[in-house]
Amino acid sequence: MGREAIVAAVKAAGVVGAGGAGFPTHIKLTASADTIIVNGAECEPLLEVDRQLLSLYRHEVLKGLEAARIAIGARQAHLAIKGKYKSLVDELKMAAASRPWLEIATLPDIYPIGDEQCLVYEVLGRIVPPRGIPIDVGAVVLNVETLYNIARAIDGKPVIDTFVTVSGAVAEPATWQVPVGCAIQDVLSWARPLYDPASLAVIEGGPMMGDLVKELQSPVTKTTKGLVVLPQNHVLATRLKAKQIVLSRAFSVCSQCSLCTDLCPRHQLGHPIWPHRIMRSLAGDGVLDLEVGRGALLCSECGVCDQYACFMGLSPRRVNQALKQELLGKGSNGQSSGAKSTFSWLQEVRQGFYESQVPARRLLYRLDLARWAKAAPLKGFLPEPARVVIPLKQHVGKPAHCLVQVGDVVSRGDLLADLPEGEFGAFVHSSITGVVSVIEGGTVVIERGGQGE
Numbered sequence: 001m002g003r004e005a006i007v008a009a010v011k012a013a014g015v016v017g018a019g020g021a022g023f024p025t026h027i028k029l030t031a032s033a034d035t036i037i038v039n040g041a042e043c044e045p046l047l048e049v050d051r052q053l054l055s056l057y058r059h060e061v062l063k064g065l066e067a068a069r070i071a072i073g074a075r076q077a078h079l080a081i082k083g084k085y086k087s088l089v090d091e092l093k094m095a096a097a098s099r100p101w102l103e104i105a106t107l108p109d110i111y112p113i114g115d116e117q118c119l120v121y122e123v124l125g126r127i128v129p130p131r132g133i134p135i136d137v138g139a140v141v142l143n144v145e146t147l148y149n150i151a152r153a154i155d156g157k158p159v160i161d162t163f164v165t166v167s168g169a170v171a172e173p174a175t176w177q178v179p180v181g182c183a184i185q186d187v188l189s190w191a192r193p194l195y196d197p198a199s200l201a202v203i204e205g206g207p208m209m210g211d212l213v214k215e216l217q218s219p220v221t222k223t224t225k226g227l228v229v230l231p232q233n234h235v236l237a238t239r240l241k242a243k244q245i246v247l248s249r250a251f252s253v254c255s256q257c258s259l260c261t262d263l264c265p266r267h268q269l270g271h272p273i274w275p276h277r278i279m280r281s282l283a284g285d286g287v288l289d290l291e292v293g294r295g296a297l298l299c300s301e302c303g304v305c306d307q308y309a310c311f312m313g314l315s316p317r318r319v320n321q322a323l324k325q326e327l328l329g330k331g332s333n334g335q336s337s338g339a340k341s342t343f344s345w346l347q348e349v350r351q352g353f354y355e356s357q358v359p360a361r362r363l364l365y366r367l368d369l370a371r372w373a374k375a376a377p378l379k380g381f382l383p384e385p386a387r388v389v390i391p392l393k394q395h396v397g398k399p400a401h402c403l404v405q406v407g408d409v410v411s412r413g414d415l416l417a418d419l420p421e422g423e424f425g426a427f428v429h430s431s432i433t434g435v436v437s438v439i440e441g442g443t444v445v446i447e448r449g450g451q452g453e
């Protein structure tokens with residue numbers, strides 16, 4: 001299959017970046033780069049999707065990688081995975097032996113090594129410029145599940161399921177293949193939470209970068225990777241609930257110890273971001289020093305500063321989030337000296353780069369998660385739910401245009417929504433066979449037995 005056919009198949013299947021915000025993959029595949037990095041780092045504690053896919057669906061992942069390589073025109077690919085998974089690394093090296101273009105890159109067990117910019121530096125030794133993306137240094141980074149979905153797309157199969165690890169305070173931590181649109185509550189019930197619904201909290205994403213689930217009936221989407229169940233009074237749940245308080249305390253009690261800056265991965269990569277200076281700048285008369293404040297735009301929101309570094313319980317990350325909204329609203333582009341290429345001072349990472357990295361094991365204890373660090377093996381398909389709520393926007397870009405009407409009978413895999421040619425976004429498909437019962441609020445509701453059953 002040639003480049004154009006691969007891109008068309010991936011577009012038709014509605015593939016989006018499964019490991020992040022859901023960037024449409026067919027757009028990514030139109031880039032030209034010499035190198036692909038497969039991001040198998042999965043550095044968020046307790047999540048296991050990538051490892052399970054590389055163990056059990058390796059053939060599909062490598063098939064997707066081969067197609068992506070053709071589309072992008074890459075000469076080489078590096079599959080990056082933590083070195084601590086020794087037997088999996090050995091198996092992957094055997095698979096790479098017959099693929100001269102593929103290398104297995106072993107990563108240290110640190111957080112956030114899966115951050116694209118940290119990953120590109122670790123694997124290729126190239127520094128992505130501030131506010132840049134890996135293609136600026138000749139690389140495209142693709143997530144493991146995304147490659148699995150590319151392989152399926154080549155066979156004409158759309159993205160209708162996603163892989164989700166359910167872990168934390170549950171009797172049966174596991175990874176499941178879940179129909180898109182299934183209620184989070186339904187997924188949780190298979191893991192058997194150790195707390196009743198009134199006294200538990202659920203983080204969607206991961207403990208470091210995820211957010212609290214406000215409504216357990218909300219749907220799983222193409223980008224859902226993990227559900228971490230915690231007691232409501234757990235430190236992570238409390239911090240996430242207290243975002244606003246954290247923000248208002250931030251400016252008054254910061255001791256300026258600068259630990260947040262010393263441990264900030266983006267700062268250590270040499271980017272002009274100093275979280276402690278941002279805090280200081282706002283602490284005085286509340287007038288932002290713009291040169292310092294623009295650093296907020298370079299924040300990856302990895303959470304090292306608030307979840308790990310700050311002993312005062314402050315959150316430079318939340319401050320940065322607020323500043324981003326403010327600055328982007330005012331049209332700041334975050335560049336202090338023009339185009340990306342003018343960052344000529346970016347020759348190397350800062351002194352102390354390696355010493356400042358956060359060991360994943362220590363992070364588990366700091367987050368009070370060590371007691372729940374258990375294997376979450378892939379258990380297969382979650383039983384098909386009676387009802388799914390499928391969002392028309394599960395991706396970066398515009399919502400897809402709905403093609404169905406209430407009362408339509410749809411089959412699993414049918415196209416529900418597409419986009420006019422040239423519009424940025426991704427197609428959406430039905431994940432179960434049933435009847436469209438409601439279309440509202442940017443979602444399509446499908447019920448297995450038909451309306452009202």
Ligand code: SF4
Nearest residue numbers: 254255257258260310
């Ligand atoms: S680690 Fe906390 S107290 Fe120290 S400078 Fe950063 S925000 Fe302030």
Ligand code: SF4
Nearest residue numbers: 264299300302303305
């Ligand atoms: S969240 Fe904190 S540690 Fe992470 S990039 Fe932003 S400022 Fe740096």
